[in-house]
Amino acid sequence: MAIKERKEREKQEMRNLIIESATQLFLKQGYDKTSIRSIADDIEYSPATIYLYFKDKDEIFFVIHENAFEILEKHLRKNDVIADPFERLGALGKTYIEFGLENPDYYDLMFIMRAPMEQIKNEEKWKSGECAFGYLLTTLSACLEENKIRQGDLYVTAIQVWSFVHGLVSLYVRERMCILMMPDDATREILYSSFDLFLANLKK
Amino acid sequence: MAIKERKEREKQEMRNLIIESATQLFLKQGYDKTSIRSIADDIEYSPATIYLYFKDKDEIFFVIHENAFEILEKHLRKNDVIADPFERLGALGKTYIEFGLENPDYYDLMFIMRAPMEQIKNEEKWKSGECAFGYLLTTLSACLEENKIRQGDLYVTAIQVWSFVHGLVSLYVRERMCILMMPDDATREILYSSFDLFLANLKK
DNA sequence: TGCATTTACTAAACAGTGTTTATTATATTC
DNA sequence: GAATATAATAAACACTGTTTAGTAAATGCA
Structure with missing residues (x-):
């Protein structure tokens, strides 16, 4: 079953996507303006999705x-x-x-x-x-x-x-x-x- | 007209009341938990009133x-x-x-x-x-x-x-x-x- | 004293925040 | 092909700072 590994890889990729977006927004607009909603907007997912990858x-x-x-x-x-x-x-x-x-x-x-x-x-x-x-x-x-x-x-x-x-x-x-x-x-x-x-x- | 002076005094007293309450809440609960609403609650006025005394x-x-x-x-x-x-x-x-x-x-x-x-x-x-x-x-x-x-x-x-x-x-x-x-x-x-x-x- | 005006105050709304819950659509397993 | 597990989300919750529109009381003037 290579599916498990692919899923794990996809999960990590999604985490990277979120971090990359958050980092870019943070360096551009500062901490306060980097809201969960703005990150979600940027990566084109709903805010709730972010909570599936980060606590x-x-x-x-x-x-x-x-x-x-x-x-x-x-x-x-x-x-x-x-x-x-x-x-x-x-x-x-x-x-x-x-x-x-x-x-x-x-x-x-x-x-x-x-x-x-x-x-x-x-x-x-x-x-x-x-x-x-x-x-x-x-x-x-x-x-x-x-x-x-x-x-x-x-x-x-x-x-x-x-x-x-x-x-x-x-x-x-x-x-x-x-x-x-x-x-x-x-x-x-x-x-x-x-x-x-x-x-x-x-x-x- | 001493009324003007009394009003000025009352305005200053209200400012002091707000500052005293805010200071006490700040030292007890920290900056983040010291919200405008919590100060208003503490001094028993509405939140909007605070904005008549502070920008x-x-x-x-x-x-x-x-x-x-x-x-x-x-x-x-x-x-x-x-x-x-x-x-x-x-x-x-x-x-x-x-x-x-x-x-x-x-x-x-x-x-x-x-x-x-x-x-x-x-x-x-x-x-x-x-x-x-x-x-x-x-x-x-x-x-x-x-x-x-x-x-x-x-x-x-x-x-x-x-x-x-x-x-x-x-x-x-x-x-x-x-x-x-x-x-x-x-x-x-x-x-x-x-x-x-x-x-x-x-x-x- | 009586009326107009200014002042003091607030309820409600606006636009945002982080986070959770219930629901739906998709993918996987048997 | 049906049952199960996974992924994603819409909507809500409980907050935040701040503004607006409306009300009640105090004041200035006749």
């Missing part, structure tokens, strides 16, 4: 959130070629900030919005987040071993680095950087300068 | 957002007695983090949610934000003058400090600190340790 709206955006992590990880991995761990740390930070500034909606979904985290509560651990955090831990661990940065607890240092870059990007994404009263490109310059200063302070 | 829901939460800034500023001002600017900077940071951890809903409204910033767009500058940021600028300026911290551009340094503490608090408030897989109080300890490390790196 609720949160589950859809959890999948988009996971896809976004894959994209970020691809960017981060490009820095694997940098041998010096401190230089790699700097490059990772810049890649992270750049990703946030260039993909504010994805960043929001990954690190700010509540929606995808609801899914994680009723499921398991935050796999995507842990994986990305793992990158940072590995690099920082190498920096500490080679005595490139000031000595300190690995986790405390990692939280310090992540919190800082997240602070930069999230204040920008949620429009609090307006206090600088500067044009957008000048604000971005300040963000990168601030990261450079941070790195200099961390350096041994 | 929309965003305006209500903009006022709550401003009240929250007043509370934060009261906390921050307690550190004015600390003469040494670097010590004061440390105390301000701890006060900020503490405020965020103890008042996650207020913090969310002030520095994460989009709702109150919509109001600012159609109005003027982000007065509350600028005022709080001014505190930081003043203290950092004194630190630089007295050569207590590493030299650098004032604004770049300020963004560095603010982004970092905001990063700590916002990752906690939006439940991304779960990657540490620690009980809540241990996570909070890490946050404070991370801030201490940050300060040590900033120190000259």
Whole structure:
């Protein structure tokens, strides 16, 4: 009976169709305007059909959130070629900030919005987040071993680095950087300068 | 004609009644569950009445957002007695983090949610934000003058400090600190340790 | 005081949201 | 070919923010 496999394949294809449509609408119009009805309209099915493939709206955006992590990880991995761990740390930070500034909606979904985290509560651990955090831990661990940065607890240092870059990007994404009263490109310059200063302070 | 003044007073009292009810519901049940209808129910008026006193829901939460800034500023001002600017900077940071951890809903409204910033767009500058940021600028300026911290551009340094503490608090408030897989109080300890490390790196 | 006008309020509706239920049409199995 | 299982949907439910049209009370003026 190959029918079962075909059905399974069709089910997966339908899930992909929904996710593709939802992703496209999300990046074009934002989270709020991406309603179940608008997705249904886009893929030319009834709204109720979507609930045959996803438990609720949160589950859809959890999948988009996971896809976004894959994209970020691809960017981060490009820095694997940098041998010096401190230089790699700097490059990772810049890649992270750049990703946030260039993909504010994805960043929001990954690190700010509540929606995808609801899914994680009723499921398991935050796999995507842990994986990305793992990158940072590995690099920082190498920096500490080679005595490139000031000595300190690995986790405390990692939280310090992540919190800082997240602070930069999230204040920008949620429009609090307006206090600088500067044009957008000048604000971005300040963000990168601030990261450079941070790195200099961390350096041994 | 004192009637005009009485009417003005009554209008202000009604606004206060709405804000008080909305604030109480917001702190008890969160933003989403604080609907116009639930506020109307609470103050025993019809939903439409609220629109005679506030343009929309965003305006209500903009006022709550401003009240929250007043509370934060009261906390921050307690550190004015600390003469040494670097010590004061440390105390301000701890006060900020503490405020965020103890008042996650207020913090969310002030520095994460989009709702109150919509109001600012159609109005003027982000007065509350600028005022709080001014505190930081003043203290950092004194630190630089007295050569207590590493030299650098004032604004770049300020963004560095603010982004970092905001990063700590916002990752906690939006439940991304779960990657540490620690009980809540241990996570909070890490946050404070991370801030201490940050300060040590900033120190000259 | 009596009437016209302004003010304060609300019931009902509008246009939307996420989600569920009962029903129908199609595909599969025996 | 008949019985069963699957896929899809129309319609409804319970909400949301907001607007409109209509009513009742307070005020201004003669």
